[in-house]
Amino acid sequence: MTAVAPPPGDRPVLYVIVCGSPLAGRVDRLVDLAHRDGWQVCVVATPDGAKFVDRAALARLTGHPVRTTYKHPGDPDVLPPADAMVVCPATVNSVNKWTAGITDTLALGLLVEAQGRGTPIVAVPFTNTAMAAHPAFRAGLDRLREWGVTVLFGDDVYPLHAPGTGDRHLDAFPWQLALRALPARPLPTR
Numbered sequence: 001m002t003a004v005a006p007p008p009g010d011r012p013v014l015y016v017i018v019c020g021s022p023l024a025g026r027v028d029r030l031v032d033l034a035h036r037d038g039w040q041v042c043v044v045a046t047p048d049g050a051k052f053v054d055r056a057a058l059a060r061l062t063g064h065p066v067r068t069t070y071k072h073p074g075d076p077d078v079l080p081p082a083d084a085m086v087v088c089p090a091t092v093n094s095v096n097k098w099t100a101g102i103t104d105t106l107a108l109g110l111l112v113e114a115q116g117r118g119t120p121i122v123a124v125p126f127t128n129t130a131m132a133a134h135p136a137f138r139a140g141l142d143r144l145r146e147w148g149v150t151v152l153f154g155d156d157v158y159p160l161h162a163p164g165t166g167d168r169h170l171d172a173f174p175w176q177l178a179l180r181a182l183p184a185r186p187l188p189t190r
């Protein structure tokens, strides 16, 4: 991770939300690809997602601090408003809470609010076969799709891995699919 952030200019703003999975540690690849596509990128991590990322390196790469917690009332917003969001990796935990409308992390609060505003959202769950089998998770993905969220999940996107083998499946992850699923130049929804 050596690159520095391109100047913001009038580039649309993409929030990349990362949850608690080792794949979060590779999110710089998504940031690089998004920069090449003309996005300005801000990374938001869940508290468990933050354990897997290099916050300082991502801040240099994006030009924005990595946010994890809600700001204090009266504090300024340190990130520009989002034109679109990608949740990748989306954990089973965060998907289940999101579909219930729970906003106990900044990441979930941003997603729930973005849905209400009509901001385009792409969700890319990453988990193993056992966790993915839970009926609440499966039903949640269907609900998100019904609600207009683009969900990239299944063997046609990226084959599920066996429990305990996630680390072996990080290098080949198809980050570019999340970007291809975004609108080319989103309409302002802020």
Ligand SMILES: Cc1cc2nc3c(=O)[nH]c(=O)nc-3n(C[C@H](O)[C@H](O)[C@H](O)COP(=O)(O)O)c2cc1C
Pocket: 018, 019, 020, 021, 022, 023, 046, 047, 048, 049, 090, 091, 092, 093, 094, 095, 105, 126, 127, 128, 131, 166
């Ligand atoms: C080493 C490790 C790897 C994990 N990998 C995943 C994963 O790939 N997908 C997933 O859904 N949960 C995974 N988990 C479980 C989540 O981190 C856990 O459910 C956590 O509460 C998620 O919080 P969040 O959704 O707020 O990020 C992993 C946990 C650990 C400790």
